Amino acid sequence: MNKILLITAREFKEKLTSKSFILMTFIGPLLILAFLFLVFWINMESTKPVKVVVSDPAMLLNNYVLKKDHPDIQFDVINEQINRDDFENNELYADYDLLLEVNQKIFQNNTALLFYRKDPGAKREAFIQRALEKRLEEIKFAELTQLPYSKFQELKKPLNLKTANIKTEENAKIKRMSGWVGWFFSGIIFLFIFIFGFQVLRGVTEEKSNRIVEVIVSAVQPVKLMYGKILGIGLAAFIQFLIWTGVIIMGLLLIKSTMFPDLYDPENWKAGDAIATEFESIANQNEFVSLVYNQVNYSVMLSWFFVFFVLGYLLYASIFAAVGAKISRVSDVQQFLIPLTLPLIFSLFICGYVIQDPQGDLAFWFSQIPLTSPIINMVRLAMGIPPENAWEIYSSILILAGSFVGMTIWSGRIYKKNILISK
Amino acid sequence: MELLRLENIYKRFGQNAALRDVNISVSKGKIYGLLGPNGAGKTTLIRIINKIISPDQGRILLNGRDMIQEDVFSIGYLPEERGLYHKMKVKDYLMFIGRLKNMSKQDASVAIADWASKLKFQEWQNKKIGELSKGMAQKIQFVAAILNAPDLIILDEPFSGFDPVNAEVIRKEILILKKEGKTIILSTHNMSSVEELCDHIFLINDSEKILDGNVADLKDQVEEKVYSIQFKGMMMAFANALWAGYEIIEKKDLGNDRAKVWLKMRKGNKINDLFDAVKNVVEIEAVQEEKPTINEIFISTIQKMEGGADE
Numbered sequence: 001m002n003k004i005l006l007i008t009a010r011e012f013k014e015k016l017t018s019k020s021f022i023l024m025t026f027i028g029p030l031l032i033l034a035f036l037f038l039v040f041w042i043n044m045e046s047t048k049p050v051k052v053v054v055s056d057p058a059m060l061l062n063n064y065v066l067k068k069d070h071p072d073i074q075f076d077v078i079n080e081q082i083n084r085d086d087f088e089n090n091e092l093y094a095d096y097d098l099l100l101e102v103n104q105k106i107f108q109n110n111t112a113l114l115f116y117r118k119d120p121g122a123k124r125e126a127f128i129q130r131a132l133e134k135r136l137e138e139i140k141f142a143e144l145t146q147l148p149y150s151k152f153q154e155l156k157k158p159l160n161l162k163t164a165n166i167k168t169e170e171n172a173k174i175k176r177m178s179g180w181v182g183w184f185f186s187g188i189i190f191l192f193i194f195i196f197g198f199q200v201l202r203g204v205t206e207e208k209s210n211r212i213v214e215v216i217v218s219a220v221q222p223v224k225l226m227y228g229k230i231l232g233i234g235l236a237a238f239i240q241f242l243i244w245t246g247v248i249i250m251g252l253l254l255i256k257s258t259m260f261p262d263l264y265d266p267e268n269w270k271a272g273d274a275i276a277t278e279f280e281s282i283a284n285q286n287e288f289v290s291l292v293y294n295q296v297n298y299s300v301m302l303s304w305f306f307v308f309f310v311l312g313y314l315l316y317a318s319i320f321a322a323v324g325a326k327i328s329r330v331s332d333v334q335q336f337l338i339p340l341t342l343p344l345i346f347s348l349f350i351c352g353y354v355i356q357d358p359q360g361d362l363a364f365w366f367s368q369i370p371l372t373s374p375i376i377n378m379v380r381l382a383m384g385i386p387p388e389n390a391w392e393i394y395s396s397i398l399i400l401a402g403s404f405v406g407m408t409i410w411s412g413r414i415y416k417k418n419i420l421i422s423k
Numbered sequence: 424m425e426l427l428r429l430e431n432i433y434k435r436f437g438q439n440a441a442l443r444d445v446n447i448s449v450s451k452g453k454i455y456g457l458l459g460p461n462g463a464g465k466t467t468l469i470r471i472i473n474k475i476i477s478p479d480q481g482r483i484l485l486n487g488r489d490m491i492q493e494d495v496f497s498i499g500y501l502p503e504e505r506g507l508y509h510k511m512k513v514k515d516y517l518m519f520i521g522r523l524k525n526m527s528k529q530d531a532s533v534a535i536a537d538w539a540s541k542l543k544f545q546e547w548q549n550k551k552i553g554e555l556s557k558g559m560a561q562k563i564q565f566v567a568a569i570l571n572a573p574d575l576i577i578l579d580e581p582f583s584g585f586d587p588v589n590a591e592v593i594r595k596e597i598l599i600l601k602k603e604g605k606t607i608i609l610s611t612h613n614m615s616s617v618e619e620l621c622d623h624i625f626l627i628n629d630s631e632k633i634l635d636g637n638v639a640d641l642k643d644q645v646e647e648k649v650y651s652i653q654f655k656g657m658m659m660a661f662a663n664a665l666w667a668g669y670e671i672i673e674k675k676d677l678g679n680d681r682a683k684v685w686l687k688m689r690k691g692n693k694i695n696d697l698f699d700a701v702k703n704v705v706e707i708e709a710v711q712e713e714k715p716t717i718n719e720i721f722i723s724t725i726q727k728m729e730g731g732a733d734e
Binding site for chain 1: 470473475476478492495496498500504505506507508509511512519520521522524564567569
């Protein structure tokens, strides 16, 4: 054991002091933060309020589209004909983002025109359409009946279909979104196994090709050398992950305090109009932001991540080590990397199906196969496992751990047999 | 006193026999030459002694008892194909190897300092191995093999790649180690080193041991001895005087009517018969028995084997 620790310490120290490790330790989380920042920023841009000038020369709308102000979209009704040139060039309309033309015959032709300087996006477009529809309905309704419009609203209230688990009452949509969080963690597992598994493969082949291995195996059994290498590199990977986690958490807090100081103030969530409730509030428009800051249970996810990352890494690293022992030239290493990580790549692809049906057969079987289970289980765990299915997680952990033990014994034999053969 | 004994060692790799019924005995305090052509099985034998691989059959005894894994720490091994961790500092690498060989940190530190002073690499201790010259790196490899002061030292081609100056340094160190009572097995193709350093040789060919003996004894065991005779006088007269009782192998004109001839005795002739035959025709200046070199023994033994196999 002492020998394994010595080799582990050497590998760990070498990895920790290598330039690529130091670079990756800080560049990795910064890249992730930059990506998150970009997504947040794009979301922020899409939630900036827009101003719509409504050209209503026939005064059909009675000077308003929405009864109450809406924080996202402001309608100003002008009872004049505003042509496109005016909208484009007249300074009066310079503050407006959109021009909505309500023609005299709108009740007959059912058509309105919306001109934009900058594409408002599908959500805003739908909002404007719906708002105008509602207003026109209201006018028509008042013309045709004596009933108050509120009655019509009651009549037309859209059906809200809520899908939930019968036992946990979990919301299916939120659950699916959480699945993508699990997918993100799976991606990190893949990334770390890919990077550090490759380092095991390369390290073993390097030791073999530069002939240090015979010096070492004259003092320590080859299998111990293999274990030491796997553990040393794995430990470095773990340290790197901890640093990543720390930097990302700090970065997320920094982004939250600078970008969204008041985003989660409930006061800001109030919709300005009754119809706005049918549309998404700010928070919903920033689903991703909400997901990152509110809905991920980081402590639970990180705990499971730890289990599946460690076991997954150990399983793959022992396969990498065995293959590395069979390769004599470092230049041959590259070509083995993709085939060896193919089960993981495949798992990342099928996660989409798992998110759609986390308790289905596909999800179950791939969560039990040890080469795919670290990826699939993170998604399933993020989406929540019903208590009656909890055994599936434990059985997959047991299978994964058993496979690791079996694989290291098998890899150890291959390693021992091939490490000194250099042809 | 016997330190190491290998009994009936067999090893196969697939269909190929690497070693067949090899028996060797190694006594304390001597230098042994393990010789043989490439692919004869020397490295396999060395790896078996080091417990890097196991024999298919046979026993390995160290100090009279079956060797166990822990015994490898009393063996210092310098493999033929030896690498280094280029990113490690010299001191760290030697400490790592020392610790792997069960040395305490303190003992390893003392030994590193001692060898750094002996082989003059004190100022290189904190440099990365990748920054060292080839000769300096080879010194580090040599030190790594013997850092834990093992009783048995196995050096596989220790001089390969060394420049003459560093080769001499290592040669001297090997002799010092012998003086200190260490036992050394030297596997090399450098026959002059074997000649100079070894007390005993094992010759392995085609996975079998074909020669085993004390260097002086092996030289004496040669059936047809060669003599050199230096004289003053006519070469023609000398050759005529010998007639058919001797075989001249080589002759050299030394100038000023002097020459040197190498010859073998025929028809049971002795050195006195040679004197009698030539003393009246030339003036004899020197006569010497020319013992075969290890290289000649090596080549003639291998050729004899191959000739026998052909027949």
